[in-house]
Amino acid sequence: MSRPADVHDPSAEEVPPAPPVAPRTARAPEAAVVGGGIAGLAAACGLAERGVRVTVFEREESPGGRLRGWDTTLADGSRAAMDRGFHAFFRQYYNLRGLLRRADPALDALVPLADYPLVHRDGPRDRFSGLPATPPWNALALAATSPSFPLRDLARVNVPAALQLLDVDVPGVYERLDHVSARDLLAAVRFPPTARHLAFEVFTRSFFAPVDRLSAAELAVMFHLYFLGSSEGLVFDVPRAPFPEALWQPLVRYLAGLDVKVRTGAPVERVEPGSGRRFSLPGHGEFDAVVLAADVPGLRTLVAASPGLGDAAWRAWAARLESAPPFLVSRYWLDRPVRPHRPAFLGTAGYPTLDNVSVLERYRDREREWADRTGGSVVELHAYALPEGCDPDRERDRLWAQAVSVYPELAAAAVVDARHELRTDCPLFAPGSHRDRPGTATPDPFLVVAGDHVRTDLPVALMERAAASGLLAANALLSRWGLPGHTLWTVPRRGRLAPARALARLSRGG
Numbered sequence: 001m002s003r004p005a006d007v008h009d010p011s012a013e014e015v016p017p018a019p020p021v022a023p024r025t026a027r028a029p030e031a032a033v034v035g036g037g038i039a040g041l042a043a044a045c046g047l048a049e050r051g052v053r054v055t056v057f058e059r060e061e062s063p064g065g066r067l068r069g070w071d072t073t074l075a076d077g078s079r080a081a082m083d084r085g086f087h088a089f090f091r092q093y094y095n096l097r098g099l100l101r102r103a104d105p106a107l108d109a110l111v112p113l114a115d116y117p118l119v120h121r122d123g124p125r126d127r128f129s130g131l132p133a134t135p136p137w138n139a140l141a142l143a144a145t146s147p148s149f150p151l152r153d154l155a156r157v158n159v160p161a162a163l164q165l166l167d168v169d170v171p172g173v174y175e176r177l178d179h180v181s182a183r184d185l186l187a188a189v190r191f192p193p194t195a196r197h198l199a200f201e202v203f204t205r206s207f208f209a210p211v212d213r214l215s216a217a218e219l220a221v222m223f224h225l226y227f228l229g230s231s232e233g234l235v236f237d238v239p240r241a242p243f244p245e246a247l248w249q250p251l252v253r254y255l256a257g258l259d260v261k262v263r264t265g266a267p268v269e270r271v272e273p274g275s276g277r278r279f280s281l282p283g284h285g286e287f288d289a290v291v292l293a294a295d296v297p298g299l300r301t302l303v304a305a306s307p308g309l310g311d312a313a314w315r316a317w318a319a320r321l322e323s324a325p326p327f328l329v330s331r332y333w334l335d336r337p338v339r340p341h342r343p344a345f346l347g348t349a350g351y352p353t354l355d356n357v358s359v360l361e362r363y364r365d366r367e368r369e370w371a372d373r374t375g376g377s378v379v380e381l382h383a384y385a386l387p388e389g390c391d392p393d394r395e396r397d398r399l400w401a402q403a404v405s406v407y408p409e410l411a412a413a414a415v416v417d418a419r420h421e422l423r424t425d426c427p428l429f430a431p432g433s434h435r436d437r438p439g440t441a442t443p444d445p446f447l448v449v450a451g452d453h454v455r456t457d458l459p460v461a462l463m464e465r466a467a468a469s470g471l472l473a474a475n476a477l478l479s480r481w482g483l484p485g486h487t488l489w490t491v492p493r494r495g496r497l498a499p500a501r502a503l504a505r506l507s508r509g510g
Contacts, residue, residue, distance in 0.1 A: 004489060006097045009231045011492045015458065017475045017485025024482030028053050030277065031477065032287040034268045034302065037065015038463055039450035040293030041251055042099050042470025047291075048258035050474075050483045056260065057284060059267035062244055063252060065295065066425070067463075069243040074333055074417040076374070081242035081366050082419050085329035085382055086345065086358045087463065088113075089239075091232035092225055094489040095460075096467035103250035110237035110246075111363055113344055118202055119406070121350035124194045133233040135496050147194075161188040164216075168224040169494045171434075171457040177217040178434040185216035194349075202347045205355055205384045206462065208324035208426040213385075218429045218461070225459050230491040238344075241365050270305040271447075278446055289446040289477050293470065295425045296321050296453050311443045317436060321453060322428040328353075328383040328395050329421040331360075333370065334413040337377045342407060353383040353395065354402035376416060379403070392422050427453035440473040445480055448473040458490045 003012070029052050033040045036058030048054045062068045069083035089097065089110055101107060115129035124147045131138050164177060164185070177185065182204050186196050203226065204211050204219055226234060239246035252262050263284075271279055274286035281287065292299055303309055303318040310318075344362035348354050360378040361371035367378040383399050404410045437455040440448045450473040452466040460468045468488055475485035 004094065004098055005101065006091065006094050007489050008091070009491065011231065011496060012094065013490050013492055015488040015490055017487060018479055020479050020482040020484070022480055022482050029288040029477075029481050030055075030286075031289040031291060032057060032268075032279070032281055032284070033291040033293055034271075034281075035065065035291075035293030035295070035298065035451070036060075036063035036262060036264065037293060037295070037451075038067065038096065038099070038466040039452065039454075039470040039473075040065070040291065041248075041255070042095070042467045043291045043293055043448075043450050043474045044255055044260050044262075044470075045099060045102060045251075045258075046471045046474025046486050047477065048255060048260045049486075050478050052477070052481070052483075054255075054258075054260045055285070055287075056255075056262045057266045057268050057281070058262065058264045059298070061265045062248070063262060063264060064243055064248045065466075066423075067243050067247065072419060076333075076416055078333075078370060078374075080333065080370065080417075081364075082331065082421075083243050084421050084423065085331075085380060086238070086356065088116075088236040088345075089463070090226065090234075090236045092230045092491055093464040093467070095471060096464050098489075099467050099470075100247060100251065103254040107237070109239055109241060109250070111240040112235060112237050113363065114235065115343065116236075116345045116347060117343055118347040118349065120194050121348070121405075122194065128234040131234070134231040135228045138231075138233070139228060156190050156192075158188055158190045161185070161190070165189070165220050165223050166228060166495050168220050168229060168459070170221060170459045173220050174215075174217045174434040177220055178215045179432050180216040181212050181431045182214040182216050182219040183211035185219060186211065202349050202355070207429060208327050208384045209428055209430075210325070210385045213325075213428065213430055215429050215431045215434060217434060221459050222461055224495065225461055225464075225491055229459060229496060232491075238363050240363060268302065270302065271309055272306065273308055289448070289480075291448050291450055291470075291473050291477070293450040293473070295451065296323050296427050297425050299449070299451070299453075309442075309444070309447065314438065314443050317438055320436065322430060322433070323424050324385065324426040324428040325388060326386045326390060326422055326424045327426065328381075328386060328392075328399060329423075330381045330383075330396055330399055330418065331420075332379045332381075332400075332413075332418045333416040334377045334379060334410070335416055336375065336409075336413050337371065338379060338407055339409055346406070348402075348406060351402045351406075353386060353398055354406070355382045355384045357381055357403055357406060374416070377413075379407075379410070386422075392420070395422070396420055427451075440469055440476055446477065448476050458488070459493055460490060 033056045072082045118126045274280040277286040346357045358380040360367035439455045450469040454469040
């Protein structure tokens with residue numbers, strides 16, 4: 001098979017679908033997809049492109065899941081876009097980008113961010129522009145040029161422990177490291193403190209969890225996916241328009257051309273045995289198969305309300321799924337611009353809760369129009385992994401105060417309006433949870449699960465895990481109906497540096 005347009009890394013791996021396990025079905029099957037986020041829309045595409053009749057049920061009033069968006073009216077009367085915050089579309093997200101290309105072949109809706117600085121509260125600053133793309137030269141160049149890796153501190157690094165970050169093989173790395181927390185692995189490696197904050201914890205917190213509640217295996221896979229396992233580089237793209245306009249409206253139009261029905265504002269309360277078909281979704285009809293593509297809280301609730309689904313062990317797994325701690329997105333429309341040299345996106349480390357700052361008019365059309373018209377700026381702040389039960393007002397105030405310490409000119413700005421989103425619906429990848437995390441399959445071959453909480457045994461994460469799991473769920477059903485599946489692509493499933501892998505095995509006596 002020829003490589004898709006997005007796969008530039010010659011080491012990227014093709015993941016072919018399993019062959020059909022049953023004769024081709026005589027009639028077009030009907031499938032329900034519960035959840036209209038990335039995973040659900042990927043599953044719907046995968047099924048509909050092979051002739052399955054698909055209906056997507058989304059409880060919110062618009063599709064997109066955690067990337068959905070909506071309009072809002074500001075205090076000055078302007079219509080503005082709101083969503084749940086900045087997302088980076090990395091070049092390694094082969095399956096996500098392939099999904100978006102179905103409706104936008106040239107990915108014109110995305111614009112590259114050439115660089116994204118990372119700054120520590122104590123002063124050190126790193127950049128990823130100008131680095132070689134190919135491992136290991138990217139890592140060597142970062143270590144040689146970064147102020148976060150002083151030679152005197154690098155001499156203290158625990159080399160055998162550091163090698164574990166290079167000896168990544170999926171799923172084997174989970175057997176070795178999943179029982180360890182990311183904090184304990186980083187402490188064992190003894191990276192310089194600033195390097196640990198800037199090179200690892202900034203990325204670790206993108207999983208919406210503090211380092212003591214994240215599996216070290218997930219950290220290793222993440223480092224492999226974004227850095228040492230891929231030569232796609234660390235440059236990423238962002239949507240130039242609000243998410244609905246840039247991403248979901250075109251994809252829904254594409255799905256409509258395949259006769260897919262996308263029903264928004266249509267929550268599914270439970271799944272029951274059907275009378276004419278295998279499953280019944282009360283109030284919505286009967287279907288031959290169901291894809292559960294809800295988020296973690298939604299999946300827990302749906303399974304609890306559907307006592308006939310799965311078996312006892314599978315239902316217990318669904319009940320045990322954990323959500324990550326709360327996260328806060330604060331967006332401010334300000335009466336004056338931030339200083340012109342401020343980057344579109346800035347990652348931060350060493351602050352109590354501030355994780356990044358975005359200046360949206362630097363890359364989003366609608367915010368640029370507002371800023372040009374008013375002379376202001378649209379600034380977005382993120383705080384990941386807040387304390388459980390935190391006070392929203394207090395966290396907003398703390399977050400703003402930290403942002404002012406990073407961009408002092410914010411202190412003089414008047415807030416035209418603001419919007420805040422405090423949510424607790426991202427999955428938690430806690431130490432020791434991988435073995436207990438089933439994949440897309442369930443005890444019922446015509447009930448499958450998709451989402452960024454699903455085990456895929458591929459080196460994927462976040463939005464790419466959602467897209468990959470959706471296609472894997474579709475493939476599982478297609479195989480049952482005797483229909484061809486879809487090929488996926490991924491970064492290499494093993495570390496690229498064979499000598500480093502061999503040294504890592506020697507260091508642990510294996």
